[in-house]
Amino acid sequence: MLEQYRICQTTGLRVFQSTENLIKANAVVAVIFLAIGGLFGLSIALTRWKAVHLLPADWFYLALTAHGLDVLVVWIVFFEIAVLYFASSVILGCRIATPRWAWAAFALMLIGALVTNVAVLMGNSSVMFTSYVPLKADPSFYVGIILFAVGTLIACFVFFGTLVIAKQEKTYEGSVPLVTFGATVAAIIAVFTLASGAIILIPTLLWSMGYISHIDTLMYRTVWWGFGHSSQQINVAAHISIWYLISAVVLGAKPLSEKVSRFAFLLYVLFLQLASAHHLLVDPGISSTWKVFNTSYAIYLAVLGSMIHGLTVPGQIEAAQRKKGYNNGMFEWLRKAPWGNPAFSGMFISLILFGFLGGISGVVMGVEQINLIIHNTIYVPGHFHATVVAGTTLAFMAVTYLLVPLIFRRALILPGWAKAQPYLFGLGVAGISVFMMGAGTLGVPRRHWDISQADAILPYDFPGAANLMMGLNGMSAILAALGGFMFIVVVVGSILFGKKIDASTEVPIAPPEDARVVGEYGNEDHPAIPGTIALVGVFFVSFILYYFVNWKYLAEVWPLR
Amino acid sequence: MSVSPPQQKIWWNEPVPKSELIWVIIAFIWGLIMFFAMVWWHIYGEQNLSNESYRITAEDFSAKTEAMVEKYKVREESGYPVVHPPPGEDIYLIARLWQWWPILELEKGQSYRLHLSSLDWMHGFSLQPVNINVQVHPDYEMVLTITPDSAGEFGIICNEYCGIGHHLMLGRMYVVDERGN
Amino acid sequence: MSEENHQEAADSNESERIPFMQQLLDNPFLLLFLGVTIPTIFYIIWGVMEIVTIPIAK
Numbered sequence: 063m064l065e066q067y068r069i070c071q072t073t074g075l076r077v078f079q080s081t082e083n084l085i086k087a088n089a090v091v092a093v094i095f096l097a098i099g100g101l102f103g104l105s106i107a108l109t110r111w112k113a114v115h116l117l118p119a120d121w122f123y124l125a126l127t128a129h130g131l132d133v134l135v136v137w138i139v140f141f142e143i144a145v146l147y148f149a150s151s152v153i154l155g156c157r158i159a160t161p162r163w164a165w166a167a168f169a170l171m172l173i174g175a176l177v178t179n180v181a182v183l184m185g186n187s188s189v190m191f192t193s194y195v196p197l198k199a200d201p202s203f204y205v206g207i208i209l210f211a212v213g214t215l216i217a218c219f220v221f222f223g224t225l226v227i228a229k230q231e232k233t234y235e236g237s238v239p240l241v242t243f244g245a246t247v248a249a250i251i252a253v254f255t256l257a258s259g260a261i262i263l264i265p266t267l268l269w270s271m272g273y274i275s276h277i278d279t280l281m282y283r284t285v286w287w288g289f290g291h292s293s294q295q296i297n298v299a300a301h302i303s304i305w306y307l308i309s310a311v312v313l314g315a316k317p318l319s320e321k322v323s324r325f326a327f328l329l330y331v332l333f334l335q336l337a338s339a340h341h342l343l344v345d346p347g348i349s350s351t352w353k354v355f356n357t358s359y360a361i362y363l364a365v366l367g368s369m370i371h372g373l374t375v376p377g378q379i380e381a382a383q384r385k386k387g388y389n390n391g392m393f394e395w396l397r398k399a400p401w402g403n404p405a406f407s408g409m410f411i412s413l414i415l416f417g418f419l420g421g422i423s424g425v426v427m428g429v430e431q432i433n434l435i436i437h438n439t440i441y442v443p444g445h446f447h448a449t450v451v452a453g454t455t456l457a458f459m460a461v462t463y464l465l466v467p468l469i470f471r472r473a474l475i476l477p478g479w480a481k482a483q484p485y486l487f488g489l490g491v492a493g494i495s496v497f498m499m500g501a502g503t504l505g506v507p508r509r510h511w512d513i514s515q516a517d518a519i520l521p522y523d524f525p526g527a528a529n530l531m532m533g534l535n536g537m538s539a540i541l542a543a544l545g546g547f548m549f550i551v552v553v554v555g556s557i558l559f560g561k562k563i564d565a566s567t568e569v570p571i572a573p574p575e576d577a578r579v580v581g582e583y584g585n586e587d588h589p590a591i592p593g594t595i596a597l598v599g600v601f602f603v604s605f606i607l608y609y610f611v612n613w614k615y616l617a618e619v620w621p622l623r
Numbered sequence: 624m625s626v627s628p629p630q631q632k633i634w635w636n637e638p639v640p641k642s643e644l645i646w647v648i649i650a651f652i653w654g655l656i657m658f659f660a661m662v663w664w665h666i667y668g669e670q671n672l673s674n675e676s677y678r679i680t681a682e683d684f685s686a687k688t689e690a691m692v693e694k695y696k697v698r699e700e701s702g703y704p705v706v707h708p709p710p711g712e713d714i715y716l717i718a719r720l721w722q723w724w725p726i727l728e729l730e731k732g733q734s735y736r737l738h739l740s741s742l743d744w745m746h747g748f749s750l751q752p753v754n755i756n757v758q759v760h761p762d763y764e765m766v767l768t769i770t771p772d773s774a775g776e777f778g779i780i781c782n783e784y785c786g787i788g789h790h791l792m793l794g795r796m797y798v799v800d801e802r803g804n
Numbered sequence: 805m806s807e808e809n810h811q812e813a814a815d816s817n818e819s820e821r822i823p824f825m826q827q828l829l830d831n832p833f834l835l836l837f838l839g840v841t842i843p844t845i846f847y848i849i850w851g852v853m854e855i856v857t858i859p860i861a862k
């Protein structure tokens with residue numbers, strides 16, 4: 063049984079018809095949910111901006127639940143499935159395993175997402191993304207999430223099956239490419255994630271239907287975060303793979319060392335998921351031994367992995383650029399990078415914001431004791447908007463600018479918009495993150511409709527700076543929403559109305575500039591990367607300073623033991 | 624390239640470039656430092672969360688709290704009893720929909736064993752502007768020893784979403800310089 | 805010249821000479837096993853054990 067495929071004119075990759083359709087379907091649904099979830103997000107930020115205070119309380123909590131589910135889960139996971147299919151079938155040039163199961167997975171995920179959304183919009187399931195018991199949602203809320211999770215699990219196994227087929231049919235030689243390896247790591251983390259979700263959400267469903275009388279809150283939180291936090295670790299593995307992918311396709315970059323990059327991914331497989339403990343650092347009854355071991359990913363070994371990628375990704379870009387002759391001084395390679403190509407600029411902004419804002423804040427707030435001054439303040443969403451929006455979402459947007467010409471075979475419309483979009487979105491999200499983190503250090507709580515508490519019996523006045531921060535957060539959200547809107551217009555517009563690309567058409571905006579140019583440099587004879595080392599040095603110094611500043615803040619609060 | 628298989632078939636034996644090797648070593652050592660900082664703080668630091676916790680029913684916790692209120696109540700404010708227990712005492716704070724009950728009045732520089740539990744849903748104890756944040760569960764009682772080192776009026780905010788009245792769930796705590804001041 | 809010979813020898817039976825770590829990294833199912841087992845033991849099982857051993861209040 064031979065399946066139809068075409069040879070991509072720009073990359074020389076083999077693209078099978080069924081893979082192409084699956085990638086298209088998953089990516090399109092992802093983008094639709096990004097638009098919906100993004101709008102909810104904007105309405106939330108505008109509500110928390112005191113001068114606007116857009117939504118009434120019940121709508122606010124409804125919108126917050128929908129925002130979390132639609133962007134943190136539906137958008138990201140659908141897109142990740144598209145990435146998994148791309149990284150297996152397209153990159154390895156092999157047919158996809160059991161396309162029928164892949165379509166079944168797609169259908170389950172879509173139905174699940176719709177069912178949960180309807181449950182939330184009906185107004186009786188405003189239990190937040192975390193749905194902590196004993197807050198009770200409509201049973202259909204949990205049914206939707208479970209269906210979605212089952213679909214995702216099937217899709218992960220389609221991915222693993224595709225790896226097996228590629229190996230059997232020898233469509234590649236030696237080890238899988240680094241991007242495929244990174245995607246494998248994402249799929250592995252996904253399996254643990256979904257298993258944890260099933261363990262806790264199935265009993266919760268039965269409880270909401272009245273078949274089980276009680277669910278222990280501490281047990282729920284522990285197992286649920288094995289799902290909730292690990293799902294964000296899937297993103298980390300996926301978007302780092304995309305960083306490697308984009309630097310390869312756009313610049314012809316090649317890993318400085320396969321060994322080091324893959325070893326860093328191995329550390330993710332082994333230790334990244336332990337960080338689910340970040341959410342339980344101030345919970346009763348779990349010992350400090352458990353907390354310290356798990357919150358530090360077993361002595362910070364997964365942080366080591368991230369710090370390695372933080373060197374190797376810009377390092378390989380620098381190496382590729384120097385190979386092309388951008389050799390003057392420390393930073394010519396960076397200045398002359400293709401900043402006008404949204405795939406590249408989006409990827410690089412994602413890298414910087416993820417590392418400086420998301421990475422550092424994540425490690426600091428994950429220190430067992432420092433978490434006391436951060437837990438459940440709005441600092442937490444500040445942190446994860448830097449990782450999941452500036453890091454993951456922006457990386458996914460960047461790679462979409464490559465997928466439109468490569469998979470949808472359409473030229474981008476509005477190239478000017480596409481060019482500006484990553485900058486606008488990056489700026490907006492950076493603002494969102496920084497201002498929420500700032501407000502969080504002033505004690506502003508997360509998931510809170512009105513910090514002015516006008517009707518409370520015992521009101522508490524937050525410092526004026528807190529309201530200022532929340533206002534600036536609202537303004538940043540408008541910028542980010544504008545960036546998101548431009549992305550959706552460009553992508554949807556290009557898919558519908560973009561010029562069809564056939565063999566003879568030039569791809570106007572995402573040219574894999576002569577990927578061969580990098581040729582033979584490899585692990586042994588590898589070029590010096592002084593610019594990257596300088597960047598990494600700046601990062602490291604910021605990390606150390608911020609880390610100790612927070613110990614200082616902690617030392618100032620009331621003694622506690 | 625990252626989208627094609629490694630050039631060398633056996634890449635694990637390739638020498639690691641020096642810049643990467645040094646960075647891996649630095650990052651590893653930094654990880655060790657951060658890990659032992661937490662351990663160190665447990666021994667020498669002043670802000671560590673207690674590991675003392677118990678299972679408790681809502682009725683029992685509520686009874687203990689009411690006994691304390693009865694014994695040490697000094698006045699009433701906006702319908703809330705204000706309690707001034709002697710230093711070193713066990714003090715109780717109830718989290719419930721949607722209040723922190725009662726109002727505790729403590730003395731600066733003295734230590735108290737604070738018991739926290741919820742009678743219904745999960746809540747978040749957030750003492751402001753000190754900014755101490757602790758998760759409060761139903762059916763579990765956490766006991767932590769606090770030593771207020773600043774005087775004044777403090778707000779207790781709920782920072783775990785607990786339904787439509789969440790943003791109205793506020794409590795208060797007083798810390799006085801000396802007895803009765 | 806001994807180096808050359810060595811190189812040839814390496815080429816001819818390279819399938820046996822793939823280092824252990826590379827074999828591990830090339831085996832997605834072994835990685836899957838590790839990636840599920842480790843957090844299940846250290847995070848979930850250990851965590852659940854901590855929770856069930858919390859004493860009852862006096």
